[in-house]
Amino acid sequence: MKVLLICSQYPPQQGGGGSHSFYLASELERLHCEVHVLTSRPKNLTRVTKIPGKDLWIHRTDFGPKNVFCSAGAVDGALRLAKQIAPDVVHGQHLAGANVAVRLKAALNLPTVVTIHKTPRFDLGNGLVERDPVYAEIRFLASTGLCDHFVAGSRAFLEELLRVSAGRVDSKTVRLIYHGVSYRWLRSRAFRADLSPAVGLHLRSGEKLVICPARIDTRKNLPAFVAAAAGLAKALPQHRWRFLITGQPQDAEEQEHCQELQAQADHLGIGELLSFQSFNFYQLPAVFRRATACVLPSYKEGLGLVLLEALALGVPVVACKTKGIDEVIEHSEEGALLFEIGEQRELLAQLMRIASEPGLAERLRRVGYRLVRQRFAGDRMARDHVKLYEELVAARRKASRPNLTLA
Secondary structure, three states: EEEEEEEEOOOOOOOOHHHHHHHHHHHHHHHHOOEEEEOOOOOOOOOOEEOOOOEEEEEEOOOOOOOOOOOHHHHHHHHHHHHHHHOOOOOOHHHHHHHHHHHHHHHHHHHHHEEEEOOOOOOOOHHHHHHHHHHHHHHHHHHHHOOOEEEEEEHHHHHHHHOOOOOOOOOOOOEOOOOOOOHHHHHHHHOHHHOOOOOOOOOOOOOOEEOOOOEEEEEEEEHHHHHHHHHHHHHOOOEEEEEEEEEEEEEEHHHHHOOOOOOOHHHHOOOOOEOOOOOEEEEEEEEHHHHHEEEEOOOOOOOOOHHHHHHHHOOOEEEEEOOOOHHHOOOOOOOOOOEEOOOOOHHHHHHHHHHHHHHHHHHHHHHHHHHHHOEEEEEHHHHHHHHHHHHHHHHHHHHOOOOEEEE
């Protein structure tokens, strides 16, 4: 099986869609697929890279600005690449990848799959498509008829896609395939000698690190993390805490929010204990390795890929009990500790339990790791995708056969 995976984001760039594409491409290759990834080209990265010892190629081209749904350069690059490698199936990731993929379908009639990564909203009411251009684009893609099948990485994604498409996508043309992570790769990466000590964190002996792996985005509910961090530092000062948000501002809005968070930390007396530092995809496992706890305070998630990564690396997690997260952790202590939206005191209490109850922290590590291996492993995700690809390829071959009947 030869797969062309199209995604505007891919490591070393950081982001949920890019991380998912990396895990999917890697695990498909382990299942003996030949995988070609077409993605954007940041500065200083070569146009084509073959991963040593693997049937995996990374092709980089111009996908245009972040807010552009379809780049002419990406379409041109995809057409040339598809004619060169003749893939069995094309898989577009999110809007930029999906738009390129359906254009290949129109031009070359290749079996086409699309995965949408839009984080679900709570207000799925009338007028949402008109208010949000991303949702309008999702409905457009569903309306073209050029996508043979959609994939949803969680029930939250599935429910949203079905509602936004307004009947244009149904249970016959969308499949739930839960996202997964390559837990073996994550653990091997976390303990690589050349990444220790953890990529410039400069932790002193005895300091305990609590991380919040998130963009500087209001949807991530970062003020709750800062408030809980201050409470933890005040309640248990003997532990010598450090707090880290693994993101840095990418635009003016995020810069303003970052300044607000720093001002909040200064006011609460932990300004010197809180840092904002970005890492590329390959560095993060080593950062997770050093963490005493990981906090995911987001108001909403599609599933929470960083949650799966933290669990795979044995980091005790405290997460907001919200849509998406509840598909991984149904009840508190079943792999992670949960707190209700808006309940900052509950978040602090859960963090203090991790710091004060070694048996609980160890149990969370053990149960969380087992949960990822059993339900959210990358190889399971890849097998489910290969099954879908094979069905689409078989259907295309059947449709292309001449219909010979006796007169």
